[in-house]
Amino acid sequence: MLKGSLGLIALTSLFLSGAAMAQEKIKVGVTATLEGTYTVLGEDGIRGHQTALNVLGTKIGDKQLEFVIASTDATPDSAVRAVRKLIEQDKVQILLSPLSGDEGIAVKNFAKTHPELTFINAASGAQETTYVDPAPNFFRFNMDGAQWQVGLGKYAYEEKKYRKIATVGEDYSFIYTQVFGLVLEFCGAGGQVTNRQWVPLGTKDFASVIAALPDDVDAIYLGLGGADAVNFLNQYQQAGGKAHLMGGSIMIDQTILSSKGNAKNALIGTLAASGQADTWEDPGWQKFVKNYQDAFPPNKRFPSPSLLATNYYGSTMALILGLRAVNGDLSDNQSKLKAALAKLEIDAPNGKIKLDSNRQAIGTNFVTEVVDDGKGALFSKVVKVIPNVNQTLGYDPAVFAKIGLPSRTVPECKKY
Amino acid sequence: MTRFVERHPVWALIVIVAIAILLWLIFAVWPPGLEEAIGRKRVFLNAVFNGITLGGLYFLVASGFTLIFGLMRNVNLAHGSLYLFGGYIGYAISASTGSWILSFIIAFILTALVGVLLQVIVFRRMEGQDLRQTMVTIGLSIVFADLMLWACGGDFYQIQTPSWLIGPIDLPLITAVKSSGEPVYLRYPLVRLVIFLASVVIGVAMWLALNRTRIGMIIRAGVDDRDILAATGVRIQLVFVLVFALGAGLAGIAGVVGGTFQSLSPGEDIRFLLASLVVVIVGGMGSIPGAALGALIIGLAEQLGSVYIPTYAIVVTFLIMVLVLAVRPQGLLARR
Numbered sequence: 001m002l003k004g005s006l007g008l009i010a011l012t013s014l015f016l017s018g019a020a021m022a023q024e025k026i027k028v029g030v031t032a033t034l035e036g037t038y039t040v041l042g043e044d045g046i047r048g049h050q051t052a053l054n055v056l057g058t059k060i061g062d063k064q065l066e067f068v069i070a071s072t073d074a075t076p077d078s079a080v081r082a083v084r085k086l087i088e089q090d091k092v093q094i095l096l097s098p099l100s101g102d103e104g105i106a107v108k109n110f111a112k113t114h115p116e117l118t119f120i121n122a123a124s125g126a127q128e129t130t131y132v133d134p135a136p137n138f139f140r141f142n143m144d145g146a147q148w149q150v151g152l153g154k155y156a157y158e159e160k161k162y163r164k165i166a167t168v169g170e171d172y173s174f175i176y177t178q179v180f181g182l183v184l185e186f187c188g189a190g191g192q193v194t195n196r197q198w199v200p201l202g203t204k205d206f207a208s209v210i211a212a213l214p215d216d217v218d219a220i221y222l223g224l225g226g227a228d229a230v231n232f233l234n235q236y237q238q239a240g241g242k243a244h245l246m247g248g249s250i251m252i253d254q255t256i257l258s259s260k261g262n263a264k265n266a267l268i269g270t271l272a273a274s275g276q277a278d279t280w281e282d283p284g285w286q287k288f289v290k291n292y293q294d295a296f297p298p299n300k301r302f303p304s305p306s307l308l309a310t311n312y313y314g315s316t317m318a319l320i321l322g323l324r325a326v327n328g329d330l331s332d333n334q335s336k337l338k339a340a341l342a343k344l345e346i347d348a349p350n351g352k353i354k355l356d357s358n359r360q361a362i363g364t365n366f367v368t369e370v371v372d373d374g375k376g377a378l379f380s381k382v383v384k385v386i387p388n389v390n391q392t393l394g395y396d397p398a399v400f401a402k403i404g405l406p407s408r409t410v411p412e413c414k415k416y
Numbered sequence: 417m418t419r420f421v422e423r424h425p426v427w428a429l430i431v432i433v434a435i436a437i438l439l440w441l442i443f444a445v446w447p448p449g450l451e452e453a454i455g456r457k458r459v460f461l462n463a464v465f466n467g468i469t470l471g472g473l474y475f476l477v478a479s480g481f482t483l484i485f486g487l488m489r490n491v492n493l494a495h496g497s498l499y500l501f502g503g504y505i506g507y508a509i510s511a512s513t514g515s516w517i518l519s520f521i522i523a524f525i526l527t528a529l530v531g532v533l534l535q536v537i538v539f540r541r542m543e544g545q546d547l548r549q550t551m552v553t554i555g556l557s558i559v560f561a562d563l564m565l566w567a568c569g570g571d572f573y574q575i576q577t578p579s580w581l582i583g584p585i586d587l588p589l590i591t592a593v594k595s596s597g598e599p600v601y602l603r604y605p606l607v608r609l610v611i612f613l614a615s616v617v618i619g620v621a622m623w624l625a626l627n628r629t630r631i632g633m634i635i636r637a638g639v640d641d642r643d644i645l646a647a648t649g650v651r652i653q654l655v656f657v658l659v660f661a662l663g664a665g666l667a668g669i670a671g672v673v674g675g676t677f678q679s680l681s682p683g684e685d686i687r688f689l690l691a692s693l694v695v696v697i698v699g700g701m702g703s704i705p706g707a708a709l710g711a712l713i714i715g716l717a718e719q720l721g722s723v724y725i726p727t728y729a730i731v732v733t734f735l736i737m738v739l740v741l742a743v744r745p746q747g748l749l750a751r752r
Contacts, residue, residue, distance in 0.1 A: 211462030
């Protein structure tokens with residue numbers, strides 16, 4: 001009896017797969033940091049991706065999109081391993097990857113070994129990924145970390161009258177890029193960055209880092225994300241910290257602003273800059289927020305989408321629109337798709353996005369301030385919107401090239 | 417102690433001088449030259465205190481680990497999962513009842529129960545097969561990690577510090593003297609001091625229980641020779657269950673502590689497993705004083721490292737482990 005029914009099930013599944021095979025599929029591999037320090041960021045990224053599929057559908061003409069999701073932990077080798085697994089085992093044709101800065105650089109380099117495939121960056125934001133030796137089949141529809149800081153330095157200097165600041169950041173490419181953007185603008189306006197502290201990704205005990213923060217500065221800039229940011233704030237509160245804070249793009253983000261506990265309240269009033277602002281009144285943004293909220297029950301999402309959800313939404317949108325433009329035609333090593341993506345302009349929730357010659361996004365940036373909505377939830381409120389931010393941050397490309405690549409000590413604090 | 421001095425007079429001198437220098441660094445007002453060379457005293461003192469308090473947390477996790485190993489020769493690689501489980505339980509209790517103390521008690525009881533189940537259902541079936549037990553615990557830790565991810569999600573949880581513990585207090589240690597001659601005292605988070613004191617109390621209680629009570633005597637005898645102990649008529653399985661429950665319960669308490677002054681999220685289990693492995697390897701497998709010494713060394717190394725050589729802070733702990741393995745492979749305070 002048991003044997004018989006097993007056979008029946010096997011037969012049925014054979015038929016089912018046969019029926020599915022009749023329709024042509026396009027397989028897309030997606031990676032997100034679903035492990036380690038950045039787990040929450042990865043989860044919300046996937047929510048953004050899902051929201052985009054809900055809105056745009058998964059059909060390209062008569063072809064069906066199929067997604068395979070792989071997990072990484074924000075280290076470059078985990079990203080390459082996941083991407084390789086997606087290509088070699090799952091036979092995906094297009095990749096939506098990766099999430100984090102160092103992963104981006106590694107996947108970009110890996111993309112060169114598979115020139116026939118198309119890679120769309122999901123959310124990573126290190127400058128080097130598209131600025132140094134870019135891969136012709138790697139497209140990034142989100143801005144990089146430095147672009148996401150445009151406006152912050154000037155606003156802090158001119159409106160908040162900060163003159164001296166210190167920075168604390170995680171020791172990897174994305175935060176280097178963020179501090180790069182901040183320092184360039186703040187020092188350009190006449191400010192001073194007296195001290196840059198770097199902590200390893202995944203640091204849990206920040207007490208000594210907090211003790212080493214200088215007292216004689218107007219504000220402290222925090223370039224942390226995920227669990228690191230929550231730990232820092234918790235211990236900062238316990239140590240009785242009172243300094244003015246400024247935040248990077250994944251520090252002042254729903255991933256942190258809606259964390260459990262009350263340590264996040266130290267962030268109220270914090271000045272930050274990012275590729276989005278929670279309370280932006282643009283109808284496109286409001287519609288996206290509504291779609292995101294409708295797609296998941298309130299306890300399975302943030303009150304408002306995080307930067308990661310927005311990026312994954314944007315990259316999924318670019319993928320689907322690009323495929324539609326060529327009607328799902330992946331022949332000739334996907335050359336038609338690549339050409340379509342290169343000239344694609346998307347109406348992303350966080351403003352219009354187009355690509356430059358390195359296939360890097362040019363988009364809109366937001367300076368924000370953290371506010372309490374009166375019911376205990378924190379949101380980033382827009383204080384300034386800056387359209388058309390390009391990768392050289394408005395500098396002449398020759399001048400920009402002289403500054404050097406973002407690192408622990410680059411750029412120097414001076415006017416370029 | 418005196419025997420150590422007699423046998424290794426040079427080493428004893430070095431240790432005494434090092435302790436004297438440390439005490440001077442902590443209590444004296446630093447001359448300006450020293451401040452210029454290695455930074456402000458406040459930073460140094462904070463790093464030392466943080467190292468000691470972090471060591472307290474590491475001790476809580478590692479003592480259970482080392483106790484279980486000492487008696488049962490069982491490397492329980494699911495120990496980190498017990499830590500995280502205790503933390504999540506603690507969060508749930510403190511969020512629903514608002515009582516921080518209660519969360520410790522319930523977390524201890526529930527993780528101890530899980531420990532009992534593990535011992536009865538899993539380890540008793542494969543007694544004496546070290547490799548098999550180790551492999552099973554690796555498997556279990558992966559299963560537990562996924563179950564907890566499923567139940568609690570990838571969010572960061574923080575256990576609310578009770579309001580009487582929030583904020584810093586002034587310690588009677590002078591960090592600097594203002595130009596007006598007024599001394600500046602060290603401000604330090606109260607919650608960390610309380611947690612450190614609690615771990616000292618637990619450590620001392622464990623030492624007393626092991627060395628001054630009948631059950632402690634049985635456990636020590638079991639560590640030395642399990643078979644002979646069983647032959648004398650002691651119900652060894654009961655002792656195993658008890659020790660496993662205690663070790664697991666300590667990991668659960670450590671989870672609540674960790675959730676209070678750091679945070680809980682997936683991946684923490686592995687981090688604390690690794691930390692307790694390093695602590696136990698440095699201190700000596702199976703030794704409670706060894707776990708205390710190892711935890712102190714690793715805690716201090718991490719914190720001083722993160723201040724003075726931030727780029728290489730991660731390497732320091734492992735360097736210490738390598739050094740210990742090279743010079744004294746059985747661990748600093750191991751008996752054999």
